[in-house]
Amino acid sequence: MAILIVEDEKKLVDILKRALKAERYSVDAAYDGEEGLAKAIKNNYSLIILDILLPKKDGFAVCRELRARHIHTPIIMLTARGGTDDRVAGLDAGADDYLIKPFGITELFARIRAVLRRRKTTDATIAKIADLLMDKRKHEVTRAGKVVILTPKEYKLLDVLLSNPGEAVTRRKLIDHAWGPEFKEANNELNVHINYLRTKIGKGRKKPLIYTVRGVGFVLKE
Numbered sequence: 001m002a003i004l005i006v007e008d009e010k011k012l013v014d015i016l017k018r019a020l021k022a023e024r025y026s027v028d029a030a031y032d033g034e035e036g037l038a039k040a041i042k043n044n045y046s047l048i049i050l051d052i053l054l055p056k057k058d059g060f061a062v063c064r065e066l067r068a069r070h071i072h073t074p075i076i077m078l079t080a081r082g083g084t085d086d087r088v089a090g091l092d093a094g095a096d097d098y099l100i101k102p103f104g105i106t107e108l109f110a111r112i113r114a115v116l117r118r119r120k121t122t123d124a125t126i127a128k129i130a131d132l133l134m135d136k137r138k139h140e141v142t143r144a145g146k147v148v149i150l151t152p153k154e155y156k157l158l159d160v161l162l163s164n165p166g167e168a169v170t171r172r173k174l175i176d177h178a179w180g181p182e183f184k185e186a187n188n189e190l191n192v193h194i195n196y197l198r199t200k201i202g203k204g205r206k207k208p209l210i211y212t213v214r215g216v217g218f219v220l221k222e
Ligand code: CA
Pocket: 007, 008, 009, 051, 052, 053, 054
């Protein structure tokens, strides 16, 4: 399992490399954003550990560019202490999780395992219900053969719902997947994004596929 570390603090890179290698991960490193982006595009990593403050291109930009290129390698972002905005921005840019510096190695390992596990459980290549189809390799959603353009958040929400067809999925589970476990809703964000998603996949159709389960969350069913 190969991990890419993108971090300009050489000392930290060395520590991480040693620790990860001891856990039998193979490790590659890049010391600025451009190098990191190039490596992440060229090679197939299982996971990327991405610092935010980097020379040449910051971690947000690297993350956004990877996601825009449909490269969905799990990303754990490293943020500075107290940088709440950074965390939100990182998750918005498409990161899977974040760690606040300084962090302990055991915490890093726990996050890596969690991210990889999460990725695995939602990793069937094609998911479908009725004529709605999600191709995870192409990162493409179609309804009756027509491509539906979704934002990264909408895609993640649909991904969870499609992984549990016919089951009520709790609000917390949806939020965890799309925003991250520490996200607290302030403005009904989940409903807003679910409504966008509903409109996009239900365009011109009588029956919606996404239903509200009062007091619980949402369900995707025919
Ligand atoms: Ca840095």
